[in-house]
Amino acid sequence: MIKPTLVEKKKEKLILITxxxxxxxxxxKTLIDVVKPMGDLMVIAxxxxxxxxxHAITVKHPIRVKKIKEEQGLTMLCCNGTPVDCVKLALNxxxxxxxxxVLAGINHGSNSSASILxxxxxxxxLEGCLNGIPSIGFSLLDYSxxxxxxxxxxxxxxxxxxxxxxxxxxxxxxxxxxxQENKQGFKGVKICRQTRGRWIEKFDKxxxxxxxxxxxxxxxxxxxxxxxEDTDEWALKNHYVSIVPAQTDLTSYKAIDHIKKWDLSxxxx
Amino acid sequence: MIKPTLVEKKKEKLILITxxxxxxxxxxKTLIDVVKPMGDLMVIAxxxxxxxxxHAITVKHPIRVKKIKEEQGLTMLCCNGTPVDCVKLALNxxxxxxxxxVLAGINHGSNSSASILxxxxxxxxLEGCLNGIPSIGFSLLDYSxxxxxxxxxxxxxxxxxxxxxxxxxxxxxxxxxxxQENKQGFKGVKICRQTRGRWIEKFDKxxxxxxxxxxxxxxxxxxxxxxxEDTDEWALKNHYVSIVPAQTDLTSYKAIDHIKKWDLSxxxx
Numbered sequence: 239m240i241k242p243t244l245v246e247k248k249k250e251k252l253i254l255i256t257x258x259x260x261x262x263x264x265x266x267k268t269l270i271d272v273v274k275p276m277g278d279l280m281v282i283a284x285x286x287x288x289x290x291x292x293h294a295i296t297v298k299h300p301i302r303v304k305k306i307k308e309e310q311g312l313t314m315l316c317c318n319g320t321p322v323d324c325v326k327l328a329l330n331x332x333x334x335x336x337x338x339x340v341l342a343g344i345n346h347g348s349n350s351s352a353s354i355l356x357x358x359x360x361x362x363x364l365e366g367c368l369n370g371i372p373s374i375g376f377s378l379l380d381y382s383x384x385x386x387x388x389x390x391x392x393x394x395x396x397x398x399x400x401x402x403x404x405x406x407x408x409x410x411x412x413x414x415x416x417x418q419e420n421k422q423g424f425k426g427v428k429i430c431r432q433t434r435g436r437w438i439e440k441f442d443k444x445x446x447x448x449x450x451x452x453x454x455x456x457x458x459x460x461x462x463x464x465x466x467e468d469t470d471e472w473a474l475k476n477h478y479v480s481i482v483p484a485q486t487d488l489t490s491y492k493a494i495d496h497i498k499k500w501d502l503s504x505x506x507x
Numbered sequence: 508m509i510k511p512t513l514v515e516k517k518k519e520k521l522i523l524i525t526x527x528x529x530x531x532x533x534x535x536k537t538l539i540d541v542v543k544p545m546g547d548l549m550v551i552a553x554x555x556x557x558x559x560x561x562h563a564i565t566v567k568h569p570i571r572v573k574k575i576k577e578e579q580g581l582t583m584l585c586c587n588g589t590p591v592d593c594v595k596l597a598l599n600x601x602x603x604x605x606x607x608x609v610l611a612g613i614n615h616g617s618n619s620s621a622s623i624l625x626x627x628x629x630x631x632x633l634e635g636c637l638n639g640i641p642s643i644g645f646s647l648l649d650y651s652x653x654x655x656x657x658x659x660x661x662x663x664x665x666x667x668x669x670x671x672x673x674x675x676x677x678x679x680x681x682x683x684x685x686x687q688e689n690k691q692g693f694k695g696v697k698i699c700r701q702t703r704g705r706w707i708e709k710f711d712k713x714x715x716x717x718x719x720x721x722x723x724x725x726x727x728x729x730x731x732x733x734x735x736e737d738t739d740e741w742a743l744k745n746h747y748v749s750i751v752p753a754q755t756d757l758t759s760y761k762a763i764d765h766i767k768k769w770d771l772s773x774x775x776x
Contacts (some may be wrong), residue, residue, distance in 0.1 A: 240527045248658060256659045257694050287567070289566060289567075290564040290565075290566045291561075291563045292560075292561060292562035292564075292591075292630065293561035293562065293567065293624045293625050294559060294560045294561045294563040294625070295559040295561075295625055295724060296559075297558060297559045297724055298556070298558075299720065300713070300715075300721035300722060300723055301710075301722045301723075301724065302719070302720070302721050302722075303720070303722070322561075322625075323724065326706075326710075326724065326726075327708075327710060327722065330706075330707065330710055330720065330726075331708070331710040331712070332708065352637055352755060352773040353755075354757055355562045355630075355633065355637070355755060356562050356563075356564055357592075361624075361652045364624065367724075368621055368624070368705045369705060393771075395671045396686070396771055398543060399770065400769050400771065404593075404769065406762070406765075406766075407759065407761065407762045407765050409703070409759070410761075410762040411758040412766070413757075425769040426771075429763055429766045429767045431756070431758040431760065431763070432756050432757055432758045434756070436637045436638060438599065438601040439596075439598075439600070440599065441570075441595075441596060441599055441600040441732040443600070444569070446569075450571070451571070451572070452569035452570065453569060453570045453571075453572070453596065453600065453609075454569055455564060455566055455570065455592065455595065457595075470579050481766060481771070482758055483758065483759040483762035483763055483765075484757040484758065484759060485757055485758070485762070486621060486624060486753075487700070487701050487703070487760035488623055488624075488682075488701055488753040488754055488757070489700040489701045489751055489752065489753065489754070490676065490678070490679040490752040490753060490754035491700065492676065492679075493675070493679040493752035493754070494698055494700070494752055496675075496676050496752075497675075497681070497698045497750060497752050498698045500666055500669050500673065502662075502666065502669065502695075502696040502750070
């Protein structure tokens with residue numbers, strides 16, 4: 239077992255941090271800087287960008303872990319796994335106590351609306367949540383590697399402190415998205431629901447030098463309810479920070495009665 | 508654009524099929540055999556097993572598509588993408604009309620309870636659902652490559668026919684799991700909710716020939732509510748086919764009020 243220095247100081251809060259942009263990402267460094275005063279940090283992040291990995295896990299090849307940094311209150315590792323692998327590895331193998339919090343991000347790019355389903359950042363938060371640990375994913379609507387995160391700092395501090403003191407309802411984690419920075423700053427925070435929307439893909443069809451066809455995935459997001467003021471997309475478009483409480487239970491309770499009417503339940507033995 | 512023969516026969520139902528075990532899997536072949544009489548089939552599946560890929564998409568390298576088979580009413584392709592890539596590619600590039608149904612499976616292994624979050628099979632169904640198409644993922648609780656799917660045939664036929672005639676509520680798809688075959692057969696169908704449970708990982712720590720450490724992911728499922736008779740795990744353990752209506756909206760509506768009380772919403776401009 240890798241024994242981080244933080245294991246010896248039992249009294250501090252223990253915060254597990256990961257991301258999907260890789261351990262060198264500016265967003266991860268920003269998140270570490272904000273929460274470092276709040277507890278001991280165990281950071282384990284992919285060795286390179288693993289965007290769009292969703293809840294993928296690595297079952298077909300081995301995972302290797304590398305130590306990047308170890309200093310007072312901070313152990314930083316990277317591995318060749320996905321964000322969810324990082325959380326699983328930390329919880330089940332690397333840490334000898336359960337962290338008080340799992341944080342993911344700050345993602346370079348939006349994870350609002352249906353993007354939550356593709357997001358490695360939010361998958362890491364959902365994985366923490368599955369394990370009964372308060373978990374939060376943070377994302378900024380700016381894909382640039384040198385995105386300006388300065389406006390997010392105060393909000394992240396507030397949200398993390400509040401989560402450490404109040405907790406989050408079981409089976410729920412938080413999907414926090416920040417609008418792209420502008421001179422006016424953010425208007426405040428809105429607690430939202432996930433917008434109904436989808437990505438319309440435009441696969442770019444190309445020929446390689448051997449004249450064989452290949453496709454590049456590109457796409458555009460379509461908001462199916464642009465006027466709904468209780469949605470995350472509306473909040474972000476109107477310069478609010480959006481927080482969607484997200485759950486790991488995918489059951490559509492409304493649909494259960496509909497399907498029950500199908501009368502498939504006969505005993506056919 | 509690849510123009511499948513099926514595009515010419517506009518009157519038939521068009522069914523898009525994928526899986527996460529790869530185009531050569533027995534479960535896929537079984538599913539094709541069951542639904543072939545019901546419409547024209549476009550099958551596009553990963554070229555090899557992509558289990559545990561969840562909702563991952565391929566954004567960092569190109570996708571190549573290969574034609575495996577083309578016959579009356581059936582076009583079969585494979586690609587180096589994930590199950591969700593397969594659905595996106597078919598809907599946005601390969602097909603010139605919207606399919607009536609998206610099917611995924613039959614998966615070799617369970618996708619019940621929290622496994623839905625890791626499953627490429629169910630991600631493909633959720634992707635169909637995101638696109639407004641009735642979608643179903645089928646899984647058998649048997650990981651063996653030569654699993655016996657014979658007991659599933661009648662049920663799959665019934666469920667697919669019912670879906671084609673009655674539809675599924677918008678924003679919902681079906682997660683259908685079959686118990687492992689036994690001599691008694693299945694007891695019938697239960698419409699269930701997703702069991703609260705999680706995977707407890709046991710990363711196997713090993714040394715490679717160069718004496719460097721690596722980890723293999725293995726794990727065991729823990730059911731957090733083994734006695735709840737309305738859950739999929741209970742149904743499967745008691746030899747019922749389980750159907751969980753699953754949704755793409757991850758919002759925890761119950762948690763919204765809790766988080767609103769945090770009073771983070773002040774305008775700080």
